[in-house]
Amino acid sequence: MAEKKHTPIASLGQFAFVDRLCAPFAPLNPSTVKGCGDDAAVIDAGDKYMLFTTDLLLEGVQFDLTYFPLQHLGYKAVVAGISDILAMNGTPRQVTLALGISSRFSVETVEQLYEGVRYACRDYKVDLAGGDMSASVNGLTIAVSAVGEVAKDKIVYRSGAQVNDLICVTGALGGAYMGLHLLEREKRALDGHPNPHPKFEGYEYLLGRQLRPSARLDIIEELAKIDLVPTSMIDITDGLASEVLHLCKDSDKGARIYLNRLPIAQQTNKMAEELHSDPVVAALNGGDDFELLFTVPLARQEDIFALGIDVIGHITAAGSGVALVTPDDQLIPVQAPGWVVRGDEPASGEDESPADAQ
Amino acid sequence: MAEKKHTPIASLGQFAFVDRLCAPFAPLNPSTVKGCGDDAAVIDAGDKYMLFTTDLLLEGVQFDLTYFPLQHLGYKAVVAGISDILAMNGTPRQVTLALGISSRFSVETVEQLYEGVRYACRDYKVDLAGGDMSASVNGLTIAVSAVGEVAKDKIVYRSGAQVNDLICVTGALGGAYMGLHLLEREKRALDGHPNPHPKFEGYEYLLGRQLRPSARLDIIEELAKIDLVPTSMIDITDGLASEVLHLCKDSDKGARIYLNRLPIAQQTNKMAEELHSDPVVAALNGGDDFELLFTVPLARQEDIFALGIDVIGHITAAGSGVALVTPDDQLIPVQAPGWVVRGDEPASGEDESPADAQ
Structure with missing residues (x-):
């Protein structure tokens, strides 16, 4: 039997690889206007388009809780979600959160995260429309999804740029x-310091x-x-x-x-x-x-x-x-x-x- | 200064805690028909409702790759997503995947996962409408989102049961x-066995x-x-x-x-x-x-x-x-x-x- 191939993802590049993965999926539903390959999925909802996107924020990759206050992280998760809706010229309306939480996290820490989500929802006039929670083996995982809408003649894709624009x-x-x-x-600099006072003045x-x-x-x-x-x-x-x-x-x-x-x-x-x-x-x-x-x-x-x-x-x-x-x-x-x-x-x-x- | 409180999530129970977290979010958008607290978010899209849900599948919690073939995992992720749409009496139309992947995973393994996604999309006539990918420190994380639709007079919530039903x-x-x-x-039983042959006949x-x-x-x-x-x-x-x-x-x-x-x-x-x-x-x-x-x-x-x-x-x-x-x-x-x-x-x-x- 031939040895199994093990091609590193880095050798293809993330975006080329996602394109290749999505290529065999031919749309089956007429409501699927745009699938993979833009900031958000575009769904025909009759008189307008609905926009729809999910982002994953993983501890140790997208954030480090050593210095990232949970309230700010909640706020940033919402910003990350709705930014993809804005990129389609859409108006964000709803977000949902799905959290994976290890036992390191208490009721109070999750509440801080949600406080940040609340501030962001208020600032951008979006509604929290779902909050799922699951146990996790390692740290904190946040999946933030955002829903928005746009008039059909106002949608903007990545693909419309013209020469001289x-x-x-x-x-x-x-x-x-x-x-x-x-x-x-x-x-x-402060690693191991019992009472760290980071220097942030002027920054x-x-x-x-x-x-x-x-x-x-x-x-x-x-x-x-x-x-x-x-x-x-x-x-x-x-x-x-x-x-x-x-x-x-x-x-x-x-x-x-x-x-x-x-x-x-x-x-x-x-x-x-x-x-x-x-x-x-x-x-x-x-x-x-x-x-x-x-x-x-x-x-x-x-x-x-x-x-x-x-x-x-x-x-x-x-x-x-x-x-x-x-x-x-x-x-x-x-x-x-x-x-x-x-x-x-x-x-x-x-x-x-x-x-x-x- | 008072000691910070650290209440274990287990002491409240997952669902009561999610209810408590979502309680302070009063809807700001008239299109938000139902937010937290059902199988999917319900969004008014004019002549019908759009349904929208995100599930998180974490390695070591929802699946163990020792025995879970990646193709099956991709299939199951889609099933998990659209099941929430069905629970609202809706028809699933689109799914999106967001993956967190560590360097353990090769192009070939991710392709196996997507093959399972493709089978499920075909079986349930849903479209893959987005495939995001991010680096992960620990193993595999899958966020699967599903979008569906339902006529306004056909939607079913958790809350409508009547006496004698x-x-x-x-x-x-x-x-x-x-x-x-x-x-x-x-x-x-087979842990450490060089050539494991699990016994599954009859099961x-x-x-x-x-x-x-x-x-x-x-x-x-x-x-x-x-x-x-x-x-x-x-x-x-x-x-x-x-x-x-x-x-x-x-x-x-x-x-x-x-x-x-x-x-x-x-x-x-x-x-x-x-x-x-x-x-x-x-x-x-x-x-x-x-x-x-x-x-x-x-x-x-x-x-x-x-x-x-x-x-x-x-x-x-x-x-x-x-x-x-x-x-x-x-x-x-x-x-x-x-x-x-x-x-x-x-x-x-x-x-x-x-x-x-x-």
Whole structure:
């Protein structure tokens, strides 16, 4: 008998692998408008589309409870869920939580998590529509699902970008990733200290980006007010590089991103300097920013500027590649960061990988 | 400063705790018809209701990969998801998977899991509408979400049971639990054996119940054909006891269940005898049967018998309690099994707890 093949997932890349897994599934139901391969599933509900998405947050990968307050984690779980609905130009309406909890967790700790969920539900006007709970062998697992809706003529996919469209990004990038590094640094510095007092003064912005992120419901509402429907959109949860590649692949286009137009906050630059790292790498490959990346026709440039949204580049023809343009007009191809698969044993040397933040 | 309270979740009970957690969430959206507290969330989609649910399957709790083939696990994950949609009298349409995967898993193993998902999607005519993937530190985590729909006048909640309604149950109970025990027994017997050959002859039914369960879409379709809308319904995933208590609590009624009417298969009885255990305990507290428990008006008794569905008891007035009736007319109060929370360290002595199967 032939030896069983054991191909590492990293050799294919996460996204290519998911595409391959989903490929054999031909839709059987006419209500399935869009299945795998966008931020949320799109379901025909008669006079509108329903949107539907599930995210998994695992202890030791997406969060470390050494420094992540449970209240903030509950808030962030909701933000992660509804951000995928916003990325389809949808309005989030409901979320559900399913928790896996080990005996380390008490009634009080789970209540803290739900308090954060409640704050987020209030801030984004969504309803908690289900709260399941199961025992877990190892730590805390959170599955957060979100449901939203969108008018059929307002839905935005990843695939609609056109040549010469402007590439727009909300907020600033790389802050959540630098916040994570700050937290990891203080954790290492204070490890074993009986009464730890981490030093966070002057870095409140970075901490907030990592521990209390925002979903950009405000932007979706602003765009609706001026009747601007992006041609394509995605939320930035895995870093700008990965998301630009998704938009270009699904739209079958290329892109030019101007390096000196990347929106990076002052504290992100300062922290990068302290760590002797490049803030551009944080913006390109750092996770958890929950900003929106979208494209609009060139004719809407003034509208975008009026909203204070940054234009970082433009869409180019199919086959032209996705590249960063340096201030001296050099082109650097944009590459997707690798898929970091964790072992069942703690792996060493992965601390500095941006994929840890995702 | 006062010492922080650390109340064990087991002291409240899982379901009471979830109720308490969800209580402060008042719905903000008119489309939220039913939030926490039923098998699925109910969302108003205009001319019909959309149903929406997420289940978490964790390695070491819901499944043990020592004996659970990944293809079967993929199939079972879909069954678990759509069973909650059926329990609302809905038609399942879409499922999504979100996986957490450690480096132990290769491209080939994940493909096996998806093969099982594909078989289940084909059998139940549902579409895979999303497949997310994330790195995990510990083993395999599966979040399966299901979406379905139901006409507004056909939806069935847990809360509609009326006095004198018949309590009906599809299929036979306790088989999946006994299948789990069989698998655990062979695992222990063959632990460390270089070339294990487990003995499963004569137990194919029990193995099938545990490893390749069915969701009762057939029953929902049969009931629709004869225009029979149950007054209340729930799927049996945590054992009959827990589910009867849910129906009675939410309907504010009591119930009498006749012990000698519990549908228990021959192999379940035989296995229980071998293990010196009580097959009734398996039926009451064993998990993963994925049968439906529902109530219908007494006037529909003939219709239920014609479908070959068992009537196991009837609904009684509020305050009359939920009790088993023995053949000599003794009443035994039905109690919910406890919530078993696992430690981060492997706990001993929990092997025989029915809650392990859930």
